[in-house]
Amino acid sequence: MIARRVLLVEDSVLITSALRVLLESNGWDTWVSPTLTDAIGAVSDFRPDVILVDLTLPDGDGLDILSALSSETPPPKVFVMTGHDDDATRDRCLSAGCDAVLIKPVPTRDLVELIAGAMA
Amino acid sequence: MQRDRRTRVAPDRSRPSVELRPATEEERLWRLEAELAHAQRLIGDLRDRDALKTQFLSNIAHDLRTPLTAIITHAEILRDGLLGNINGKQHESISTIITGGRQLLDTIAEILLYAKGSSEPLTLTESEFSFAEIVDQVSQLNESLVAKKELAFERRLPPDLPRVAGDRDKIMHVVMNLIGNALEFTPAGGTVWIAAECVAGQEPTPSLLVEVGDTGRGIAPDHHELIFREFAQVDASASRVHHGTGLGLTIARRFVELHGGRIWVESDLGKGSRFFFTIPLRYVEA
Numbered sequence: 001m002i003a004r005r006v007l008l009v010e011d012s013v014l015i016t017s018a019l020r021v022l023l024e025s026n027g028w029d030t031w032v033s034p035t036l037t038d039a040i041g042a043v044s045d046f047r048p049d050v051i052l053v054d055l056t057l058p059d060g061d062g063l064d065i066l067s068a069l070s071s072e073t074p075p076p077k078v079f080v081m082t083g084h085d086d087d088a089t090r091d092r093c094l095s096a097g098c099d100a101v102l103i104k105p106v107p108t109r110d111l112v113e114l115i116a117g118a119m120a
Numbered sequence: 121m122q123r124d125r126r127t128r129v130a131p132d133r134s135r136p137s138v139e140l141r142p143a144t145e146e147e148r149l150w151r152l153e154a155e156l157a158h159a160q161r162l163i164g165d166l167r168d169r170d171a172l173k174t175q176f177l178s179n180i181a182h183d184l185r186t187p188l189t190a191i192i193t194h195a196e197i198l199r200d201g202l203l204g205n206i207n208g209k210q211h212e213s214i215s216t217i218i219t220g221g222r223q224l225l226d227t228i229a230e231i232l233l234y235a236k237g238s239s240e241p242l243t244l245t246e247s248e249f250s251f252a253e254i255v256d257q258v259s260q261l262n263e264s265l266v267a268k269k270e271l272a273f274e275r276r277l278p279p280d281l282p283r284v285a286g287d288r289d290k291i292m293h294v295v296m297n298l299i300g301n302a303l304e305f306t307p308a309g310g311t312v313w314i315a316a317e318c319v320a321g322q323e324p325t326p327s328l329l330v331e332v333g334d335t336g337r338g339i340a341p342d343h344h345e346l347i348f349r350e351f352a353q354v355d356a357s358a359s360r361v362h363h364g365t366g367l368g369l370t371i372a373r374r375f376v377e378l379h380g381g382r383i384w385v386e387s388d389l390g391k392g393s394r395f396f397f398t399i400p401l402r403y404v405e406a
Contacts, residue, residue, distance in 0.1 A: 012186050018193035025202040083185060085229070086289050088245050105189040105225070108196035 004119045005029045007048035009039040009065065010081070011058050015104075019052070022108050028115065036060040040068040048076045050118050052111075055082040055093070063096045077118040081106060171239065178235035181228045188228070192221040233293075234350070234367045242378050244287040251284045251328065252277050254292050255314055258299050270308045276315035284328060286399055290375040294383075297368045298332035298395045305393070306336035318401065326401035327381065333394040339387040347385070348373045372397070 006023050010016050011034045023030040031046045033039035036057045042048070043065070051069075053062040062080055069075045078098045082089055085103045093101045100114060143151070197203060199214040206214070255275055266273045284291065295314070302312040312334045320326035339347065350370040369383075376383040380400045387393035 014190035018190045
């Protein structure tokens with residue numbers, strides 16, 4: 001069985017170390033990109049099923065990853081993580097085309113359930 | 121008359137020993153201008169220091185949030201047995217780490233909200249929404265605490281309450297804060313309630329009037345204004361039972377006033393508390 005792949009785009013080593021453990025212990029191959037530029041390259045190299053992306057990245061807006069997905073078939077699901085728990089941020093992310101907005105810290109059970117649902 | 125040389129004449133104490141020339145108008149003006157310039161420098165200096173304090177709070181809060189998020193995530197991984205089985209006591213300890221961590225995150229979020237409101241003008245992101253839905257949501261979020269403390273939670277809303285046009289996040293925050301305080305300060309077996317109605321004639325403009333009440337320990341009248349001031353804690357002792365940033369009600373007042381409403385408390389020690397806030401009717405549509 002081919003392992004499903006998750007691209008994790010997040011610049012905090014503390015957060016990625018925790019999420020990598022969570023994702024890998026659920027059997028998903030995980031690629032960590034600390035920057036938007038690295039993540040855009042990883043989309044074509046790694047071909048993720050799910051992208052878990054932080055909204056604020058050192059070299060840009062996490063939503064800009066969406067523009068790199070136009071040629072991907074089928075397009076991966078994109079879940080945006082943010083610390084800003086407000087309607088304006090949620091509306092901006094959803095209208096840009098991401099599949100879900102997750103407020104940090106995302107309860108791990110909810111995150112696993114969401115990714116498993118996207119992989120099904 | 122010739123003065124007796126042995127008689128000493130007492131000095132006239134009513135007259136100053138040094139006689140100054142009265143300041144001219146020009147000199148008075150010059151002095152006032154100098155004092156004004158000094159006061160303006162002081163105000164500028166205080167504003168700079170206040171901005172630094174706000175920036176410091178914001179930086180610290182951001183710096184605390186990331187490692188705390190990692191701690192909570194790692195703890196949840198352990199709790200869910202993803203790194204191996206754990207026993208009941210380990211599960212309990214890890215769950216306490218998670219609960220404590222999430223409480224800290226709420227505190228950090230409050231500091232960030234305060235810092236944001238202090239460093240830039242607050243704006244309203246308006247939409248039309250049901251106030252009853254906000255109450256439902258807040259009730260749901262507090263269900264476990266209500267059950268744990270064996271409190272009665274009463275929702276007293278008329279069925280025909282109109283929809284509200286305003287900043288939903290901010291009004292939700294105010295309700296969350298008032299109900300959170302009421303639940304925290306009400307001992308087991310007590311009652312917490314929320315009521316709302318449209319009032320005309322009592323306020324300068326017809327308004328939505330919201331009341332959050334409790335049967336808790338109450339607040340002394342001389343603390344009614346203090347509790348809305350930033351960083352205020354009625355019980356400032358190190359051993360105080362209730363903890364918090366002292367910013368919740370300050371933020372609530374900012375949000376209510378931003379809508380053009382007002383917020384106040386009616387309470388006395390041992391008699392519970394009733395917090396009220398209004399949202400002017402121009403933000404309410406039938």
